[in-house]
Amino acid sequence: MAEDKAWSTSAEITWCPGCGNFGILAALRQALAAAGLEPWQVVVVGGIGQSGKVAQYIGANFLHGLHGRAIPHALGVKLANPELKVIVVGGDGDLYGEGGNHLLHAFRRNPDIVCLAHNNGVYGLTKGQAAPTSSPGFAPKNREAGTHIPAFNPLAAGLAMGGSFIARGFAGDIKHLARLIGEAFEHKGFGFIDILQPCVTYNHVNTAEWYRKRVYDLELESHNPLDADAARARILEWPAEGDDVEIPIGVFYRSRRPAYETCGRPGQAVTRLEFDIDVVKKAMEEFR
Amino acid sequence: MNEVNLVIAGRAGQGLQVISRTLGRMLVRAGYHVFISQDVMSRIRGGHNFARVRVRTEPVAADGDKAQVLVALDPALVARHLPGLAEDAVVVADTADGLPEGLSATRLPLADIAREHGKDPVMANAAAVGAALALVGLEPVGLDEMFESQFARKGGDVVKRNVAAAEAGFRAIMEEQQRSCPHRLLPPTTQGDRLLISGAEALALGAIAAGVRVVTGYPMSPATPIVEYCFRHAREAGLIVEQTEDEVSAANLAIGSAFAGARAMVCTAGGGFCLVNEALSLAGMTEVPLVLCVGMRPGPATGMATRTEQADLLFSIYSGHGEFPRAVLTPADAAQAFHAARDAFGIAEKYQTPVIILFDQFMADALWAVERSSLMSVVSSPSSVVSNTAAIKPYSYRRYEVTENGVSPMLVPGTPEQLVYADSDEHTEEGHITESAAMRVLMVNKRNAKLSGIMQELEGPKVEAEVEVEAEAEVEAEKETLVFCFGSTRGVVAEATARLRGKGHEVAMVHLKCVWPFPAEAVSGLVGKGRKVVTVEQNYSGQLAQLLLQECGLRVAGTVRQYDGRQLAVAEVEVGLEELIGAKSG
Numbered sequence: 001m002a003e004d005k006a007w008s009t010s011a012e013i014t015w016c017p018g019c020g021n022f023g024i025l026a027a028l029r030q031a032l033a034a035a036g037l038e039p040w041q042v043v044v045v046g047g048i049g050q051s052g053k054v055a056q057y058i059g060a061n062f063l064h065g066l067h068g069r070a071i072p073h074a075l076g077v078k079l080a081n082p083e084l085k086v087i088v089v090g091g092d093g094d095l096y097g098e099g100g101n102h103l104l105h106a107f108r109r110n111p112d113i114v115c116l117a118h119n120n121g122v123y124g125l126t127k128g129q130a131a132p133t134s135s136p137g138f139a140p141k142n143r144e145a146g147t148h149i150p151a152f153n154p155l156a157a158g159l160a161m162g163g164s165f166i167a168r169g170f171a172g173d174i175k176h177l178a179r180l181i182g183e184a185f186e187h188k189g190f191g192f193i194d195i196l197q198p199c200v201t202y203n204h205v206n207t208a209e210w211y212r213k214r215v216y217d218l219e220l221e222s223h224n225p226l227d228a229d230a231a232r233a234r235i236l237e238w239p240a241e242g243d244d245v246e247i248p249i250g251v252f253y254r255s256r257r258p259a260y261e262t263c264g265r266p267g268q269a270v271t272r273l274e275f276d277i278d279v280v281k282k283a284m285e286e287f288r
Numbered sequence: 289m290n291e292v293n294l295v296i297a298g299r300a301g302q303g304l305q306v307i308s309r310t311l312g313r314m315l316v317r318a319g320y321h322v323f324i325s326q327d328v329m330s331r332i333r334g335g336h337n338f339a340r341v342r343v344r345t346e347p348v349a350a351d352g353d354k355a356q357v358l359v360a361l362d363p364a365l366v367a368r369h370l371p372g373l374a375e376d377a378v379v380v381a382d383t384a385d386g387l388p389e390g391l392s393a394t395r396l397p398l399a400d401i402a403r404e405h406g407k408d409p410v411m412a413n414a415a416a417v418g419a420a421l422a423l424v425g426l427e428p429v430g431l432d433e434m435f436e437s438q439f440a441r442k443g444g445d446v447v448k449r450n451v452a453a454a455e456a457g458f459r460a461i462m463e464e465q466q467r468s469c470p471h472r473l474l475p476p477t478t479q480g481d482r483l484l485i486s487g488a489e490a491l492a493l494g495a496i497a498a499g500v501r502v503v504t505g506y507p508m509s510p511a512t513p514i515v516e517y518c519f520r521h522a523r524e525a526g527l528i529v530e531q532t533e534d535e536v537s538a539a540n541l542a543i544g545s546a547f548a549g550a551r552a553m554v555c556t557a558g559g560g561f562c563l564v565n566e567a568l569s570l571a572g573m574t575e576v577p578l579v580l581c582v583g584m585r586p587g588p589a590t591g592m593a594t595r596t597e598q599a600d601l602l603f604s605i606y607s608g609h610g611e612f613p614r615a616v617l618t619p620a621d622a623a624q625a626f627h628a629a630r631d632a633f634g635i636a637e638k639y640q641t642p643v644i645i646l647f648d649q650f651m652a653d654a655l656w657a658v659e660r661s662s663l664m665s666v667v668s669s670p671s672s673v674v675s676n677t678a679a680i681k682p683y684s685y686r687r688y689e690v691t692e693n694g695v696s697p698m699l700v701p702g703t704p705e706q707l708v709y710a711d712s713d714e715h716t717e718e719g720h721i722t723e724s725a726a727m728r729v730l731m732v733n734k735r736n737a738k739l740s741g742i743m744q745e746l747e748g749p750k751v752e753a754e755v756e757v758e759a760e761a762e763v764e765a766e767k768e769t770l771v772f773c774f775g776s777t778r779g780v781v782a783e784a785t786a787r788l789r790g791k792g793h794e795v796a797m798v799h800l801k802c803v804w805p806f807p808a809e810a811v812s813g814l815v816g817k818g819r820k821v822v823t824v825e826q827n828y829s830g831q832l833a834q835l836l837l838q839e840c841g842l843r844v845a846g847t848v849r850q851y852d853g854r855q856l857a858v859a860e861v862e863v864g865l866e867e868l869i870g871a872k873s874g
Binding site: 009010011038039040041043045048053056059060061062063064065066069071072073074075076077078079080081083084101102104105265266269270271273275276277279280281282283284285286287288 | 313316317437481482483484485489493496497499501502521524525526527528530532533534536537538539540541542543544545546547548549550552566567570574660663664683700701702703704705706707708709710711712713718719720721
């Protein structure tokens with residue numbers, strides 16, 4: 001197996017033709033190439049689902065673990081060795097459903113990890129059930145009358161939890177998405193990007209065309225991402241009901257907070273710490 | 289006397305653990321052997337808690353029978369302890385008012401002493417320590433050094449007031465009794481450099497001595513004290529200690545750290561371990577070295593949060609979906625817990641698979657006197673991590689390379705010009721997802737081949753009949769009944785079988801400090817052809833007996849079981865075994 005710096009692997013890509021994941025994979029490759037990183041310096045942690053397979057296709061170190069648990073895995077890697085660049089890839093079911101609790105606490109902790117949430121509003125790998133981000137009008141396979149409950153707004157949750165980098169991208173705009181991922185790489189903290197993504201097989205409401213008509217770039221609207229109130233207003237624009245909605249993409253909010261792995265920690269890769277037996281000998285004194 | 293049993297009873301929040309530990313350390317420093325167990329209710333204030341302190345001139349690893357001394361921090365609690373008191377017991381309480389009639393009580397005005405000599409109600413703890421020393425006939429020497437070691441950072445004044453209160457407590461007993469102490473301890477027979485340490489602390493310290501770097505958990509009795517100990521020592525020991533949002537995160541975070549090359553340990557209890565099962569399975573599949581400390585308490589569900597049981601034996605062996613190798617260690621006491629941590633990291637790293645240290649509330653919370661020298665052997669890193677990475681062609685590393693013993697050379701991410709893949713899906717040798725039938729079989733065989741290697745690492749069980757009994761009767765080995773136990777019941781069973789041998793019964797103990805892989809060959813060898821086998825275990829269904837049948841084809845003659853949330857007492861095991869063994873043999 002010879003995998004070079006092309007940010008690709010020998011693994012066969014098993015997504016449906018036309019899947020939004022291709023756009024995200026392409027954008028991630030562009031961002032990695034632009035960041036000047038070596039593949040061995042990067043760890044991609046994938047959730048379970050079609051999105052998590054990005055880990056297998058990107059040509060960096062990877063931990064392709066459990067549904068919903070990519071964030072704890074990534075946090076474990078980052079705490080043990082802060083020198084590694086750690087990227088989480090997962091779907092809406094993975095990060096917003098099964099692993100929602102971990103996501104909330106990741107915003108609070110603020111580790112220097114980039115988190116790419118593939119949001120297609122439907123469960124693909126299990127064949128068409130509703131996702132936390134399915135809109136109330138969407139009629140999933142398992143509930144023909146629709147989901148009836150409001151869609152999860154990950155950006156609003158992130159803002160409420162003190163998230164330090166809150167962004168949304170669109171799989172259909174690779175150039176814009178690659179730039180967003182690049183900004184998340186630069187950000188020292190939890191770089192969260194919700195990525196709108198069509199599912200050609202199961203989501204016939206939120207198609208590529210549907211998104212393309214509605215997305216607009218925050219940067220062109222002179223949005224100030226340091227303004228939390230402005231961010232809140234933009235974040236609440238979508239998900240929303242109605243056919244005339246507009247969907248902002250770009251960086252909604254950004255703040256400076258210390259990265260979690262730097263707070264009261266050894267400050268280096270613990271894997272390289274020397275073992276000191278005197279610590280044990282000294283500790284025994286308290287039991288004498 | 290060569291043994292005195294004290295009970296210190298009070299309300300939650302009255303400092304029972306501080307009193308019993310300080311007293312215990314004074315006694316250990318004086319050269320005695322000490323065993324202290326805690327009986328604690330699941331509440332923050334009030335209720336009824338007590339510590340049993342057993343002090344002896346000989347080694348001790350279980351609670352004693354009747355108590356010779358009861359120190360009641362609240363007189364209202366005396367009545368509850370009457371059935372457990374020896375006939376000549378001394379009862380010490382703040383006031384004699386309201387005590388049961390006919391009881392000869394010694395008045396100890398702890399609150400007054402604390403105010404007068406300690407200038408603070410909390411000094412009642414120190415006064416109780418001083419009083420207890422007087423009750424067993426010891427001089428209050430070394431109090432300043434003891435309190436210095438506890439309160440030096442709070443300032444010399446706090447140390448002085450503690451000493452003053454302890455001395456006042458001592459004098460109060462001496463004046464009150466005005467006669468020779470009825471429960472005076474004989475001088476210690478052996479001198480040793482001993483530590484008084486809880487099972488949980490020993491487990492944590494053992495992990496630190498084994499080079500643990502990442503410790504995770506979500507608070508749950510009885511595993512919390514392990515994490516708390518690590519928290520306190522995180523800075524000097526170079527640890528990352530992480531209290532996560534739930535046990536799921538705790539286990540998966542530890543897997544991430546272990547994947548990145550750090551020795552990682554997750555600490556939880558039965559209920560939390562249920563949540564950890566999926567991660568356990570992931571560690572098996574991705575071949576990540578992971579140590580899990582699993583504390584048993586009575587279940588199912590929330591059960592009895594602060595009490596003890598051994599009902600997760602089979603669960604720990606079969607937990608996690610799918611088939612993968614693991615070791616389950618069941619240390620008996622603090623010394624074994626310390627070494628279990630070392631063994632667990634050794635096995636987990638060498639065989640790249642999860643190792644469970646299964647303990648119970650009783651073992652974790654009890655204080656054990658341990659020879660310091662016995663704890664000084666440190667893990668000798670039997671690592672399978674590749675040290676000469678230059679020998680591998682750039683970008684050619686295969687994480688799951690198939691080898692004869694199933695163990696693949698290990699690299700960690702961050703190794704220059706190599707990539708490391710860890711995959712929860714069935715995977716190729718590189719680590720890429722596959723659905724190939726042939727590769728599936730190859731990988732299942734590879735993973736499970738590691739179990740026989742693990743088996744060879746583990747020290748086999750042995751018959752333990754050398755526990756101190758004077759003039760032990762000669763027994764014919766073939767007639768002996770073997771009493772099997774695991775985990776924390778070792779001290780209790782050892783003493784019960786010793787008593788039975790003293791009565792002429794041909795009986796001996798086999799303690800299992802590792803239950804998986806089950807040492808079937810060694811056990812079958814010990815039992816031989818004719819020996820009767822019984823088990824002592826703290827669960828309803830006789831889980832160890834089931835394992836003996838399954839793994840060795842051994843049908844036990846009976847089991848002594850208890851599942852009331854309390855540790856079996858020596859006398860209870862003695863009676864139970866006597867019934868099973870039947871009339872005196874021979």
